[in-house]
Each structure stands twice: as structure tokens, then as C-alpha cells.
Amino acid sequence: MCGIVGYIGAQQASPIVLEGLRRLEYRGYDSAGIATFDDGHIEIRRAEGKLSNLEQQLRERPVTGRLGIGHTRWATHGRPSEINAHPHKAGDIVVVHNGIIENYLDLRERLRDQGHVFSSETDTEIIAHLVDEHYRDCGDFASAVRAALKEVRGAYAVAMLCEQEPDKLVAAKLGSPLVVGQGQGENFVASDIPAMLSHTREMIFLEDGEMVVFTPDELKFTTLEGAPLEKTPRTITWTPLMAEKGGYRHFMLKEIYEQPRAMADTLAGRIREEAGDIYLEDLNLDDETLRSMDKVNIVACGTSWHAGLVGKFLAEKLARVPVEVDIASEFRYRDPIVTPRTLTVLISQSGETADTLAGLREAKGKGGKVVSICNVVDSSIARESDGVIYTHAGPEIGVASTKAFTTQLVALVLFACKLGRVRGTLDENECRLLGEELVKLPRKIEEALEQDAAIEEVAKLYMNASDFLYLGRGNQYPIALEGALKLKEISYIHAEGYPAGEMKHGPIALIDEHLPVVVLLPNNETREKVISNMQEVRARAGQVIAITDLDDSLVRDNADHVLTFPGIRDELMPVVLSVPMQLLAYHIAVLKGTDVDQPRNLAKSVTVE
Template sequence: MCGIVGYIGRREAAPLLLEGLQRLEYRGYDSAGLAIHARNPGLKSAKAAGRVRDLESRLPKRFSGTTGIAHTRWATHGAPDDANAHPHLDATGRVAVVHNGIIDNASDLRARLAADGVTLASDTDTEVLAHLIGRSTAETLEARVREALGHIEGTYGIAVLHAGFPDRIVAARNGSPVVLGIGEHEMFVASDVAALVAHTRQVVTLDDGEMATLTADDYRTCTTEGSRTAPAPETVEWAAESYDLGGHDTYMHKEISEQADAVDRVLRGRIDDRFATVHLGGLNMDAREARGVRRVKILGCGSAYHAGLIGAQLVEELARIPADAEPASEFRYRNAVVDPDTLYVAVSQSGETYDTLAAVQELKRKGARVLGVVNVVGSAIARETDGGVYVHAGPEVCVVSTKCFTNTAVAFALLALHLGRIRDLSVSDGRRIIAGLRRLPEQIAEILRGEEEIRRLAAEYAEARSMMFVGRVRGYPVALEASLKLKEVSYVHAEAYPASELKHGPLALIEPALPTVAVLPDDDLLEKNRATLEEIKARGGPILAVGHERQEKADHTLVVPRNEPELDPVLLGVPLQLLAYHTALTLGRDIDKPRNLAKSVTVE
């Protein structure tokens, strides 16, 4: 959930490190810092609480050096202040470490170091690693890092400088992403390719238990036990411009506006008109294996979990396979029965979400077949699973997910259609769903053209201290995601319930001061949903409906185009993303960097 960037080469490191941190700031933004090998032997470091711009304003004019590491932090251990910002140094100031992850046995190690007379300067778990490396007497920096990691329990992605080894950076990974960037007479290391693509698109992704040594002209990798490895470089498909604002005021607005093109990308090259199905070669599962699936279990966290709920409904409706979704963070801690006939699907925008990755690893240990639905090629979940579907949403920089959520829901429609046509879904129904999929990009564009109406409504509802979101069956996952979006980005309290559950308790909350957003797809439950509106209206509750036609009992209705009923949730969520965005804008929130949140949750 923090950002790492490192550089070694012939250029001045500090400007490159600051640029990389700015591109990674969505991963952590409560403090930042950097350390470089100075031209005079030794290390120089600077760090500051706050944003990268606060760090930049504190840098001395003379901060020269061609090798350095930097970090932007999302606090886990210790308050977000200068002392707890990374990099952390050892007692001599000759070792600097930046670290993503959590060291589980940090308390024991801190106590042991303190007993040996070491004065700890921060409240962080990371500092112990700097001291352990600094106290090692091994001959090489790699050996010193390896020795220190032998004392560590937990997760880490690290980069290390040592004043005694000015020609190298050592990096290591266990549970937190580390990517190497290969340049011309220069090398980079980062926790995310976003920090690299302005300078190189040739990358190497480290596996768990792998280390790397970077020099200006080369790199080499090995396991943390010392055995050499040879990972092949890959070409990143996203260009540096993909991470620019492109004329928008915020990344969230940009990414909402990109959804028509993003959905077109996830469909491109996958539709098979001849057999009324889709090609998903990445599943690595033939028709016989697909027919053997007796249940589908979808695992994800946050927005990925909500997309999984939509996916489970699609699988049941189109493939007639029992399916459900569960938060990966809960699944991994219960003693779940792992059925060999169940297909497990792990969902993650980043492909690095720790709770989801841990669930995948537990499932693989028990012999389950696991697919991944992820956005980032070569990510940990993509590598650990047996196959899967890339959602091709493009980079998503805003902390809250919008276009990736939408593309994930569409990817599940593709998976459900694929499974359905292998089983009992008719050709005519396959063609109907394909026609609906092809209509989605233009229908999304149509919704986005109505942004001004949504802006006006957001200004009207922004003063509410709390909001209720309700939906039934297909509408319920949309209500959950819309509620989450509003909470994340505007800090307005919101709750989501199945509309059928309203009268079983939550109806007690309804009053004139509590607006309700009702998601009303035009399906066979429409009249029951209208009855829910009657219940709310009878108690004086304001109603904003989202559906395919104006609702008499609603104070306002956001009308979205009709698609096939199974695909309507994809469209119903889009205006509610804009509602959350404009509510946050009205309230003056920091939209791309909501408080307390980070983009890629790589810790527990």
C-alpha cells in the first residue's frame, strides 16, 4: 500500500525519484522520503510528512547523486510523521531501507535490538530491517540483506542502499510487489510499473522469495537462499501517457470518462459470432473440464468483491451453475471446504491484493483450480492462478475503482457466456447477450453525456449526513458498490441493503433527512421495487431512483438505457460513480487520494 522507486545509472537520481514518487502517490500519501549515495562517500536522506510536494519543498539545493531509493507511505506502524517516514537508516547512517509490507515479529526484534543498546528512532517495523542489515558482517551487501531477511517474519518488498557498496541497489520481495525496469546504462526498481514507464517498458517482476542486485549496466536475480534465477523481461503494454490527467481535473473523472473505450477493449477480439460465444484462451481450460465444474466461488475485496457478486449472478443465469461471491479477507480465515469440482475465481484490480493472493495460495495448496480476473498483466495473482481473464481497463490511478469495476463486471459476463454456451445456453440467447455486450460502449457514452444532471443532483444531496442505497437481486451489488464509492470519496456515511430487507429493520432509519438511492432495473421485480419506494415515501424519505424509466414515487430519477436484463447492472452503476464524484467535488474532498485509503492493499 506504499510506493517504492529506486534508480541507479548516470543521471541525477533525485529528480527521477521525485517523479516516480508522484506517479506512485496513489499507493500512499501520508509521508515521503528519499536517500541517495552522495558524491562524497556516504548517504544523504530527506523525508517529510504529507505529500510528495512537501518532500520536494524540503530538499536542499545540493542533493546530488546518481543512485538512490525513495518511498511514499501509507501508515501501518506509527503515526504519519517525519520520524516514521521512509527511508529508515541504521545506527551508523550507512544503510537505508524502503519497505512495503508488514514485519509480523517487529515487536520482538525491536526489543532484542533495544536490549543490545540500539536506539530506535521511529515507531515503524521497517527500521529493524535497517539495523539488522547494518549489524551484519557478511562480505557482500546481498549476503547482509539475506542474513537480515532470515530474521524477518511477514511480508516485504524492499530496496536497500549501503554506503560501503555505492555501485548497487539490492531489492527483495515476499508478498509485496517489486518490479525492475531495464534501461540503457541505467536500472530502476519500483513497486508499480507506473513509476517506470516514462523511462522504460522492459520490466522484470520478482517472485516471492526472490532478490535482485541492480548496477548501472546490469541486474541479476536469485532466491533469498542464494540460488540463481533467470526471469525473462516483459514489455509493459501501458505507455507513460496513460498515467497523465489528459485534460481532466482528477484521475477519477478521467477514468469514469474512459469507460466506453475500456469496455470496448475488454470485448475486442473475444467475440465468436459463428458459435454465439466468446474466446477466452487464457482460461487454460478445455470444454470437457468446463463441463465438469459443479460450482463457482468468486473471491475479492472491496469493489472486486462487488463485481464478483455481479459475476456470480451472471454465471448462475447464463451457465446455470451454482455460484456465489465472498470477501477473500473472510474466506482465507475460515476453514472452508475446498471442493475439487468447484471453480474458484480470484478478482483483483492490481493483481496484488494481499488478502486475495493469500486465499489463492491456500486454495492452490489444497489442490483447487483457481482462475484470476485481474487488470495488471504479470501481477502476482495472474502468475499464481491456473489461468484467467485480463480486464484490459488500462491504468487506474485514482484510489477508488471505477473503470476497472465496470470492466471486471463485463469480463464476468464473458466468462458466464463462455461457460453457458459450453453447457445449455442456446445459440439465440448467446446472440442476444453478444448483441447486448456490443451495445454497452455507446450506452455508457450516452450516460456520461448526462453528467450535468448528475452534478446538479449531487449538489442537492451533498448536505445529507447519511444515505441509504437499496437494490434487489441484480440491483443489490450495484447498490453496494455505489454506497462504497460515496463513502470512499466523499466521506458521507452510506449503507446498502437488499430492498427486500428494508422492512426487516433498516426502515427504522427512514426519515426526511435520510435520502435513499434505489436501483431499479426493468426486470420482473420492478413492481416489488416500486412497492419499496412506496414504503420509503410513506415515511417522508427523499428518493433518487436509478432505472430505465421515470419513477412516479421518486423525487428524482436518473434514466439509463436498457440493455439485456443480465447486463443492466453494468450500466446502472455508471451514473452512481458520477454521483459520488460530484458529491465529493461539492464537499471539497481530495478526490484522487481519499483519507486513510491506498490503491493497492498489499498488507492485511
């Protein structure tokens, strides 16, 4: 959530900062602002709502200058409004901030007692006042920032300007992502890579407790104690075009259709078919260590948690190891049992999810080994893990996750196979057969996408429903949860996912002629029981939408609509059946006219707890 962009160099800062903020819109926001040095002093423009409102202000009251910072805010402290939008100014200091300052009330009271006057309801404004207070004492911008941040408790990524030092930009982070972009005669800072990709691919990732002072030609990295640091840029292989719509109406639809390619990239170089084995290049845990693990904890939030639930089925079936799956925001508060023989798997698209990062530190603090599955190279979770499985899905802009989710599922299959081979529960031949099916998976997804038009027709029939029920058994139950979440996220229709066998223990009371029920029906050992559940729905006049890989008369006799998808091994069926879940939600949302890529109240990367 929230976006930071900063620029210093020879070009005009305002258009560069605005372009960067535009590329961060997917993170979710409710106001925006920009500050630049203009004729020797700092000019600030802010607006509630979308960036177009800020751009209108800049057309009416333009700003110039070759040093600037900008921000898109998602409200935490203080309502969405122009007065609470960033940047905030106190004295000579201007700041933009992501995160939460936990002790801001105590600091505000102290500063008020010292005569400071506040103009907003935010915790961020505290930082500007603290830095200004220290700057008046020491007269050095960087030293004042260090001193101020030592007083702050909580999480932050900050970028700051000082009116008395117009050739510098200062940034620092603790618990919230911040990336430095290194150019030729110009430098950048942002809260995520896409904001800078059109200008540079040389990126430096700040660690917690680190700070950087920018000039056009130099980057000086230090700790908050002032100790100098050497940081090496990393070349990012994404291209700016990978973050563009490419002719699709929405980023979400583009990313749904990118899934075959994304899965191929997740699989690339990792399946050793001739050896019947899996190679995970960055796992960094040897076979003996993996073999010694007697329990796996999977920790994640939202869509990634649903992937983790599928991972439980996979690891327990293929590796015969007990698996617990926790919502990250609950994991550390239940005082989980973690030993040196516990492997904790963190799943996060961004690698910056605050609750998941806290779960990682909880597991490591108890002496356990930690592996992460994420999409963003060198993200905080990836860096702090003992090993990582990158999904290589490329940037995902739509807030509702699609290709990031299905590539997480593919990564979990690879991980479960690797664990099974190491533990001796998955033999060479069975791993080879599963590997052959994985290689076919991108083509199966292409076949699933061919049902797009049929799904759109079903969407037209049910776009005005007020509620949906999604049912699945076994490894399809998490996909039912994910389907319901997708519909809620982007269409704002209430939806619930349930194990199909649990329907008669409560949800059946909701069924009438107005309730669409989406039923996941793979051709496996649960098929007869799921058809029985469909009959229960039909007996109460519910509308059944069956999604299946085997279309026969028994299915058609018990469903109002049948959507058929290609068959594949049961371990991989959750990946294939995720596609119709995504397309159904997408088409209903489009028909209802909602903001598909940036649904209300949601943020792409939740970097506060």
C-alpha cells in the same frame, strides 16, 4: 499502499525518484522520503504529509547523486510522522520497505540486547539493523541482505543502499509487489509499473523469495539462497499518457469517461458472434476441466467483492452452477470446502491484494482450480492462478475504482457465458444474442455519460446530507452496495446499500425528510416491487432519487428525481447503472471539496492483510 522507487544510472536520481513517487500517489500515503548517494555518503530527506512537503525540504536542502531510493508510506506500525517516514538508516545500511514484519518485536528485543538503538516506531527499521549486523560480519552487501531476510517473517518489498558499496542497489520481495525496469545504462525498481513508464517499458516482475543486485549496466537475479536466476523482460504496452489526467479535473472523472473504451478493450477478440461462443485467451482450462467443476467460489475485497456478487447472479443464471461469494479476508478463516471439482475465481484490480492472494493460496492448497480476473498483467495473483481473464482497462490512478470495476463486470459476463456454453446451459443462439448486446455496451455507456449534467444538479441538492440509503433488487443489489461505497470513499458521507425488500426489516426506521434514498429501478420482473418500496419511502417523507431505464408516470409519481438511462439486457444492466452511482459520488465529493483522487486513509492497492 505505500510506494517504492529506486534508480541507478547516469542521471541525477532525485528528480527521477520524485517523479516515480508522484506517479504512485494514487496508492495512498501519509509521509514520504528519499535517500541518495551524495559526495560519497548517503543523504536522507523525509517529511510528513504530501510529496510537496518533501519537495520543499529538497529545495531548502538539495541532494545530488546518481543512485537513490524513495518511498511513500501508509502507516502500519507507528503513527504518521517524519521520524517514522522511510528511508530508515542503521550503520551503513539504508532501506525502504512495503509490507509488515510480523516478528519485528522479537527481533527488536534481540537487537536492543546487542546494543542497537532505534530511532523510530516502525517495523521497517529492524531490517536496516539486521542487514547492518550481517554486513559487519561478512563485508558483502548482497550476502548481508540475504542473511537478514532469512530472519524475517511477514511480507516485504525492500530496496536498500549500503554506504560502503556506492555502486549497488539491492531489492527483494516476499508477498508484496516489486517490479524491475531495465534501461540503457540505467536501471529502475518500483512497487508498480507507472513509476517507471516514462523511462522504460521493459519490465521484470520479481517472484516471492527473489532478489536483484543493480548496477547501471547489469541486473543480477538470485534466490534468497543465492542461486542465480534468469529473468526475461516483458514489454509493457501502456503509455505514460494513459496515466495522465488528459484535461480532466481529476483522474477519477477521466477514468469514469474512459469506461466505453476500457470495456471495448475488455471485449476485444473475445466474442465469436458467428459461432455463438466466447474465447478467453489466457483461461488455460480446457472445456472438459471447466465442465467437471460442480461449484464456484468467488473471492474478492471491497469493490471487487461487489463485482463478485454480480458474478454470482450471472454464473448461476447462465451456467446453472452453485456460486458462493466470499470477502477475501474471511475466506480462508472459515476453512472453506474446496475440492478438485471446485473452481475459485479471484477478482483484484491490482492483482496484488494481500487478502485475495492469501485466498488464492488457500484454494490451491486444498487442490482446487483457480482463475483470476485482474487488470495488471503478470501481477502476483495472475501469475499464481491456473488461468486469468485480464480486463485490459489500463492504469487506474484514482483510489476509488471505476473503470476497473465495470470491466470486471464485463469479464464476469464473458466468463459466465463461457461456462454456460461449456456446461450446455447456454445455447449457441442465446450466447450470440448476449454477444450482440455486449458489443453495444460501450455505446450504451456513452449514452449514460450524457446524463452527467443532470446528475450534477441532483448532487447540488443533496451534498449536505449526512446519510444516504441505496436500494436495489436482484443483480442491482450489489450495485446499490457499490454506490454507497463510492459515496463513503470520496465524500465521507455515511451511506448504506440494502436489498430493497430488506428495507422494512430495519433501515426504514431511518427514513425521514432529511434522508436521500437512491433507488435502482431497471425495467425487469422486480420493477413493481421496487416501486412499492419507493412508495414506502415517500410515505415517510424520504427523498427518492430513481435511476431507471424506463421513465413513466408511475415512476415520476413516486420519485422526487428521475434519472433515465439506456435500456439493455438484464445481465448487463448492472454495468450501465454503475455509471450514475460513480458520477453522483464524484460530484458530491467535488462540491464538498474533498480529495477525490486520494481520499483520506485509503490506499489503491492493499498489499498487507
